[in-house]
Amino acid sequence: MPSGTEKAKEKFMQGVEKTRAPAEGSGVFGLSTALWLARSGYRRVTVFDMQDTASAGYDPGAGIESASADINKIIRFSYGSKIEYQRLASQAAEIWDEWNRDIAGLAEDELPEVLRRGQRQLWYKCGFLRMGAGSEFSDFELQTLRNMEKEGIRDTQFKSDDDAGEFLVSEVLLAFVAAHIERAERNGWAHKLDVCRRRERFGVHKAVLDSSAGFVVAYKACAWAQHLARKAGVEFILDREKGKVVGIDMTDHHKPVVRTADGVAREGDLIVVAGGGWTAGLLPEAEGLIETTAGSVATIQLPKDRPDLWDRFSPENFPVVTWGMSEGTGNDKDIYSFPRDENGIIKIGFRKTKWTNYSDVAGKSISVPKAAEKNIPMPAIEGIKEYISVNFPELAGLGLSSTWLCWYTDSIDNSFVVDFVPGRPRVAVCSGGSGHGFKFLPILGREVVKILEGKGDQTVYGQMWKWRASTAEKRNGLEEGEEGPRALEKQQMASREDWVF
Numbered sequence: 001m002p003s004g005t006e007k008a009k010e011k012f013m014q015g016v017e018k019t020r021a022p023a024e025g026s027g028v029f030g031l032s033t034a035l036w037l038a039r040s041g042y043r044r045v046t047v048f049d050m051q052d053t054a055s056a057g058y059d060p061g062a063g064i065e066s067a068s069a070d071i072n073k074i075i076r077f078s079y080g081s082k083i084e085y086q087r088l089a090s091q092a093a094e095i096w097d098e099w100n101r102d103i104a105g106l107a108e109d110e111l112p113e114v115l116r117r118g119q120r121q122l123w124y125k126c127g128f129l130r131m132g133a134g135s136e137f138s139d140f141e142l143q144t145l146r147n148m149e150k151e152g153i154r155d156t157q158f159k160s161d162d163d164a165g166e167f168l169v170s171e172v173l174l175a176f177v178a179a180h181i182e183r184a185e186r187n188g189w190a191h192k193l194d195v196c197r198r199r200e201r202f203g204v205h206k207a208v209l210d211s212s213a214g215f216v217v218a219y220k221a222c223a224w225a226q227h228l229a230r231k232a233g234v235e236f237i238l239d240r241e242k243g244k245v246v247g248i249d250m251t252d253h254h255k256p257v258v259r260t261a262d263g264v265a266r267e268g269d270l271i272v273v274a275g276g277g278w279t280a281g282l283l284p285e286a287e288g289l290i291e292t293t294a295g296s297v298a299t300i301q302l303p304k305d306r307p308d309l310w311d312r313f314s315p316e317n318f319p320v321v322t323w324g325m326s327e328g329t330g331n332d333k334d335i336y337s338f339p340r341d342e343n344g345i346i347k348i349g350f351r352k353t354k355w356t357n358y359s360d361v362a363g364k365s366i367s368v369p370k371a372a373e374k375n376i377p378m379p380a381i382e383g384i385k386e387y388i389s390v391n392f393p394e395l396a397g398l399g400l401s402s403t404w405l406c407w408y409t410d411s412i413d414n415s416f417v418v419d420f421v422p423g424r425p426r427v428a429v430c431s432g433g434s435g436h437g438f439k440f441l442p443i444l445g446r447e448v449v450k451i452l453e454g455k456g457d458q459t460v461y462g463q464m465w466k467w468r469a470s471t472a473e474k475r476n477g478l479e480e481g482e483e484g485p486r487a488l489e490k491q492q493m494a495s496r497e498d499w500v501f
């Protein structure tokens with residue numbers, strides 16, 4: 001006799017047996033959903049994508065444009081007061097560790113193509129140095145440390161100096177802080193505490209090094225997750241016509257239908273729209289809840305004949321660095337960078353302003369990704385050049401080697417959106433990554449499946465990610481709309497000449 005939960009699952013299973021189109025989008029949100037559906041016993045899970053992510057191995061250099069198709073992404077556990085995300089990130093990290101081990105142990109022909117070349121490691125625990133741009137620690141930083149103490153993982157954090165003044169929040173914390181540098185030295189992290197020599201050069205360096213964090217090689221991670229999903233039985237239709245969803249309708253007998261660009265309509269029992277920045281274009285009713293914005297990204301190519309730079313910026317010697325991240329102290333710089341990758345590329349991102357691109361979609365004005373935009377606005381180029389000039393002057397002479405826009409899907413409160421779409425039975429949305437979704441690739445689908453099974457109200461993530469609205473004056477920038485100052489068409493775009501310092 002099945003339990004209530006089993007009954008619900010059984011009912012859902014019967015539907016999915018007939019389904020031909022449950023998930024759309026082979027980015028992190030679609031991949032994780034499909035993988036966990038298949039691993040939870042669901043059959044005939046099909047992923048549609050208009051881009052051939054498999055052949056291109058999610059390589060942005062091969063023309064794949066999505067938030068997930070990238071060189072690298074940060075894995076962090078520092079979430080200020082949002083302890084639920086901190087916990088989920090810690091659980092994800094256990095699977096990232098497992099994936100690293102699994103990949104290392106496999107024969108070459110058991111790996112997806114991109115993992116056969118070069119380094120096999122997905123996740124690098126190289127540390128994450130959160131540098132303040134001023135002389136104070138932000139509230140976010142202090143709250144993060146309190147939460148880490150609560151979770152018993154406070155000893156993974158190293159403060160850049162022994163000045164305990166700003167950490168006088170508890171006796172326990174004071175004791176920790178006093179021993180920070182000594183502890184960093186003992187644990188082999190001291191060389192990453194001040195990689196920009198800020199104390200020596202500016203006399204002040206306010207930073208916390210999180211030794212549990214680092215980055216993942218994004219394109220290889222997606223290719224691996226897709227490989228696992230295929231092995232679990234998921235079918236992928238990745239094609240600019242056969243895989244491109246152009247409409248989601250409903251039959252007379254209330255079954256959702258996916259229409260693709262090749263003119264085929266496929267009836268299903270459940271459709272999950274995980275279209276990243278394209279989601280609001282497909283589900284215009286999500287327009288007040290999520291907004292597509294562009295992040296500005298640039299790279300510096302280290303020359304082959306500079307082994308000193310290759311060594312200095314390697315993950316062994318260099319952490320992920322952020323500078324003046326959302327401090328709220330008037331010193332916001334909102335810049336991040338990675339250690340060099342295996343090809344000698346250093347990626348730098350500008351987060352201070354995320355640009356919008358409003359366009360007419362089914363009579364509504366909706367921000368959508370702008371295809372093939374490689375140039376970034378001038379304020380972003382200037383911010384990135386300032387970051388390099390101030391913190392890594394030895395790189396300035398190299399100039400930038402590429403720029404591009406990478407498309408976020410921001411929600412009104414930076415929390416994800418995973419729920420059934422009001423007024424569209426059996427159509428769900430799985431999106432709103434808001435610039436921090438990648439790290440959850442191994443685990444997100446576990447929570448999505450619970451929500452799709454109708455158990456969202458009983459889970460903390462189901463509650464956090466439900467379809468919602470806000471009348472607040474400030475809604476993460478969504479209140480600005482097409483008239484806002486972040487509109488791409490209002491920006492002066494940088495050109496190659498601006499890549500020189």
Ligand SMILES: Cc1cc2nc3c(=O)[nH]c(=O)nc-3n(C[C@H](O)[C@H](O)[C@H](O)COP(=O)(O)OP(=O)(O)OC[C@H]3O[C@@H](n4cnc5c(N)ncnc54)[C@H](O)[C@@H]3O)c2cc1C
Binds near residue numbers: 027244
């Ligand atoms: C600049 C930037 C930096 C980030 N940094 C980090 C970080 O450091 N750490 C972190 O954890 N997260 C980070 N994120 C967030 C993370 O990358 C995203 O949350 C995540 O990748 C979103 O995945 P997705 O599947 O929702 O969207 P996407 O990766 O954009 O995938 C959407 C997919 O849907 C497909 N699609 C769209 N429309 C259709 C259609 N009509 N038919 C068929 N297919 C369609 C697209 O082709 C695409 O493959 C960052 C995001 C950005 C933009």
